[in-house]
Amino acid sequence: MAGLAGCFADSGGDGGDGSDGGSGDDGEDGGSGDGGSASSIDITGVWSGGEQEDFSEVMSFVEEDAGVELEYHPRDTDTLLTGTLMDYESGVASADIVVMPSPARVISDAENGHLAPLGDAWNADDFAVDPSRVSVDGEVYAAPFKMDLKPGFWYRKSFFNEHDLSVPESWDEFTSLLETISGIEGVDAPIASGNGTGWPLSDITEGFIMRQEDGASLQQGLIDGDASFTDDRVGTAFDEIKSLHEEGYFSQTRDFGVQYEYFWDNSLPLYFMGSFTPAQEAVQDPSDLGVFRLPGVDGVTSSVNWFTVPTYSENVDTARNAVSSFVSAEGQEVWAELGGFIASNTQVPDDAYEIQVMSDLPDLAAEVTVVPDLDDALGNPFQEEFWSQLKGLWASPDTETAEIVSALDEAHQETLSN
Numbered sequence: 001m002a003g004l005a006g007c008f009a010d011s012g013g014d015g016g017d018g019s020d021g022g023s024g025d026d027g028e029d030g031g032s033g034d035g036g037s038a039s040s041i042d043i044t045g046v047w048s049g050g051e052q053e054d055f056s057e058v059m060s061f062v063e064e065d066a067g068v069e070l071e072y073h074p075r076d077t078d079t080l081l082t083g084t085l086m087d088y089e090s091g092v093a094s095a096d097i098v099v100m101p102s103p104a105r106v107i108s109d110a111e112n113g114h115l116a117p118l119g120d121a122w123n124a125d126d127f128a129v130d131p132s133r134v135s136v137d138g139e140v141y142a143a144p145f146k147m148d149l150k151p152g153f154w155y156r157k158s159f160f161n162e163h164d165l166s167v168p169e170s171w172d173e174f175t176s177l178l179e180t181i182s183g184i185e186g187v188d189a190p191i192a193s194g195n196g197t198g199w200p201l202s203d204i205t206e207g208f209i210m211r212q213e214d215g216a217s218l219q220q221g222l223i224d225g226d227a228s229f230t231d232d233r234v235g236t237a238f239d240e241i242k243s244l245h246e247e248g249y250f251s252q253t254r255d256f257g258v259q260y261e262y263f264w265d266n267s268l269p270l271y272f273m274g275s276f277t278p279a280q281e282a283v284q285d286p287s288d289l290g291v292f293r294l295p296g297v298d299g300v301t302s303s304v305n306w307f308t309v310p311t312y313s314e315n316v317d318t319a320r321n322a323v324s325s326f327v328s329a330e331g332q333e334v335w336a337e338l339g340g341f342i343a344s345n346t347q348v349p350d351d352a353y354e355i356q357v358m359s360d361l362p363d364l365a366a367e368v369t370v371v372p373d374l375d376d377a378l379g380n381p382f383q384e385e386f387w388s389q390l391k392g393l394w395a396s397p398d399t400e401t402a403e404i405v406s407a408l409d410e411a412h413q414e415t416l417s418n
Contacts, residue, residue: 040071042072043059087312096318097307099145100307106308109308116320117139145332149342154291155291156266165180191204194271196255209234211296213233215299229412293368340355340358
């Protein structure tokens with residue numbers, strides 16, 4: 001998928017330059033295992049529901065291709081991030097393969113000796129992401145799999161057609177659309193507020209940051225440490241979010257997966273979500289999906305799901321071989337054909353994307369700048385504070401903007417100094 005590959009190739013890096021990547025007991029392979037002789041390995045990640053079903057199809061391919069039995073254990077994001085860290089600090093592997101959504105965590109885990117190197121499991125020339133994002137001292141500690149693009153607001157084309165609605169091209173048209181949708185019978189609120197740990201409230205907030213002047217550069221600057229949350233544009237973004245709250249345009253918060261049910265029955269007709277939307281169980285007909293960017297944005301965010309192998313696994317070599325099969329063009333093509341998946345491997349053929357809206361996403365992304373997901377790139381303590389502040393804002397929309405920005409700036413500075 002060459003068009004999208006170009007976008008992600010320039011999406012910026014957040015890799016570190018740590019000094020003590022994991023070496024394990026097996027020397028160069030960083031593993032404490034038995035040479036990979038096991039025929040069964042465990043995997044843990046955040047995919048559940050429809051995404052888990054699709055991932056199981058890829059697992060079937062890998063089982064045959066790599067000659068290994070696989071078992072998958074889903075976790076929510078918060079449990080994955082906190083649980084694996086607790087296990088690692090105790091010298092325990094949460095699974096033989098851990099699918100990590102945060103490159104910042106990959107770097108931290110590698111610096112602390114928790115991960116086995118995976119540079120040999122993939123050829124960077126065939127991928128749309130730079131290995132430096134997950135490298136420590138020149139060693140690569142993760143392999144890229146599923147990429148998620150956060151393009152903007154998803155909607156049902158049938159709903160827009162039924163009510164003679166049009167995709168907005170300006171902020172005024174956007175607010176007018178929200179007002180119109182609010183008056184339609186059966187609508188609870190125009191915009192679904194997905195939640196859980198604070199994500200994906202973070203995704204829509206980043207959209208508002210990037211609709212400010214030079215917003216994509218602002219977001220990249222926040223990641224790189226060249227900008228701060230005291231920038232007036234950040235405050236303006238929060239003021240805009242609060243103005244929509246005042247009009248009642250945001251729904252009550254619910255788990256992000258549950259909100260898809262309300263989205264699909266048109267009680268919450270707009271949902272700012274990722275490219276995994278067509279794969280959700282509640283989405284009964286992906287061909288009815290449309291998506292538009294928040295008017296005024298000059299960027300969209302991307303994130304990558306990274307395969308990692310803990311040094312504490314007893315099956316490091318077997319896990320590494322399975323990872324190589326997972327991230328291969330053939331492995332990624334399996335999920336691409338099912339929808340809701342953007343391959344990190346550029347050798348996956350364009351015709352693998354059978355759902356029209358998925359084929360349209362590269363063009364949507366090519367019109368603006370693609371930048372990394374803000375909180376995933378920065379990691380903790382910023383991520384935890386970002387999520388906490390957003391949950392608080394959605395619960396109490398009258399929270400002073402200055403209070404929010406001050407807390408975020410403090411966490412941002414602490415994160416950058418680590």
